[in-house]
Amino acid sequence: MKIVANWFRRHFSDPQIVVLALLLLILFVVVVTMGNMLLPALASIVIAYLLEGLVGRLERLGWPRLASVILVYLVFLAFVVLVLLGVMPLVSRQVTDLVQQLPSMISAATTVLLDLPDHYPELLTEAQVRALIDVIRAETLQFGQRILSWSLASVLGIITVIVYLVLIPVLVFFFMKDKALILNWFRRYLPRHRGIAHHIWTDVDRQISNYVRGKVWEILIIWLVSFAVFSAFGLNYAMLLSLLVGLSVIIPYVGATLVTLPVLLVGWFQWGSAPIFIWLAVAYFVIQVLDGNVLVPLLFSEVVNLHPVAIIVAILVFGGIWGFWGIFFAIPLATLVQAVLTAWPILPDDLDPLEP
Numbered sequence: 001m002k003i004v005a006n007w008f009r010r011h012f013s014d015p016q017i018v019v020l021a022l023l024l025l026i027l028f029v030v031v032v033t034m035g036n037m038l039l040p041a042l043a044s045i046v047i048a049y050l051l052e053g054l055v056g057r058l059e060r061l062g063w064p065r066l067a068s069v070i071l072v073y074l075v076f077l078a079f080v081v082l083v084l085l086g087v088m089p090l091v092s093r094q095v096t097d098l099v100q101q102l103p104s105m106i107s108a109a110t111t112v113l114l115d116l117p118d119h120y121p122e123l124l125t126e127a128q129v130r131a132l133i134d135v136i137r138a139e140t141l142q143f144g145q146r147i148l149s150w151s152l153a154s155v156l157g158i159i160t161v162i163v164y165l166v167l168i169p170v171l172v173f174f175f176m177k178d179k180a181l182i183l184n185w186f187r188r189y190l191p192r193h194r195g196i197a198h199h200i201w202t203d204v205d206r207q208i209s210n211y212v213r214g215k216v217w218e219i220l221i222i223w224l225v226s227f228a229v230f231s232a233f234g235l236n237y238a239m240l241l242s243l244l245v246g247l248s249v250i251i252p253y254v255g256a257t258l259v260t261l262p263v264l265l266v267g268w269f270q271w272g273s274a275p276i277f278i279w280l281a282v283a284y285f286v287i288q289v290l291d292g293n294v295l296v297p298l299l300f301s302e303v304v305n306l307h308p309v310a311i312i313v314a315i316l317v318f319g320g321i322w323g324f325w326g327i328f329f330a331i332p333l334a335t336l337v338q339a340v341l342t343a344w345p346i347l348p349d350d351l352d353p354l355e356p
Contacts, residue, residue, distance in 0.1 A: 044171035053213045069176045094240040208332040214299035219246045233280050
């Protein structure tokens with residue numbers, strides 16, 4: 001017991017540290033226990049936080065706060081309408097077409113696989129190849145059935161979707177418009193001694209805002225550039241594949257690798273080993289190289305100082321807890337944890353404040 005008591009004295013001797021620990025614990029419990037119920041509010045807070053960067057820039061140019069909020073909000077609504085009415089129907093049609101084409105793709109792949117034992121008899125046997133083909137067919141059939149049976153009604157429900165489409169834009173507007181009022185209301189219920197928490201939040205807010213807003217711009221730019229390139233080549237399912245390429249930047253190190261396979265497979269099934277397929281692969285890899293070496297340094301002015309292992313572990317942990325949002329915010333949340341651990345004051349063993 002004395003060891004435990006000494007550990008608490010070293011790590012929780014400062015009242016501000018206790019306040020910080022309680023705030024983090026309360027926030028975590030609320031999100032985990034009531035995350036599904038509060039999902040519209042949480043999503044609205046995230047969107048308002050992302051849009052605040054544009055509002056702040058307009059304010060620095062001399063625009064009034066309300067005018068800045070209204071202009072940015074209208075641009076946001078226009079983007080949402082464009083995605084819902086222009087992009088999503090096209091993506092849905094391409095997903096359906098891709099599922100319908102899967103049998104012919106499997107047949108072509110089967111022919112190629114059956115030729116492998118003749119060329120590499122020391123590595124593969126015909127029995128192994130046929131077993132692999134059976135597994136691929138079974139998994140593909142199940143995947144196609146799940147995709148075709150998917151609908152808004154089966155996932156969220158039409159009523160839930162309508163509520164989200166109405167409620168989230170309203171919440172986003174008021175979060176942006178009444179930002180100062182809402183923050184002041186919360187401050188009334190927080191302890192006065194929260195200097196360490198304020199210092200940590202100031203540091204983390206700078207890094208999170210840089211990362212999250214930069215990541216959104218990176219997704220949009222890579223998505224649009226990939227769509228333009230795929231459309232120029234005449235690649236099938238250009239919108240669907242370009243959207244996957246854009247979203248792949250959310251997962252560092254892994255996302256680009258995962259999305260490369262469907263892009264190259266669709267191109268190979270469409271053109272075979274023709275020169276246009278080679279040029280498509282070259283153009284795709286050029287996009288990836290420019291993203292990592294040009295776009296990322298331009299968008300992210302402050303590099304997140306996290307080890308690759310820490311990033312991958314954060315994606316696994318937070319993605320397992322909160323799904324897509326956990327993956328998207330894995331690096332900011334890991335940055336928060338790192339900032340808290342760095343700023344957490346620890347008394348030396350010989351400076352115990354409770355010792356006489």
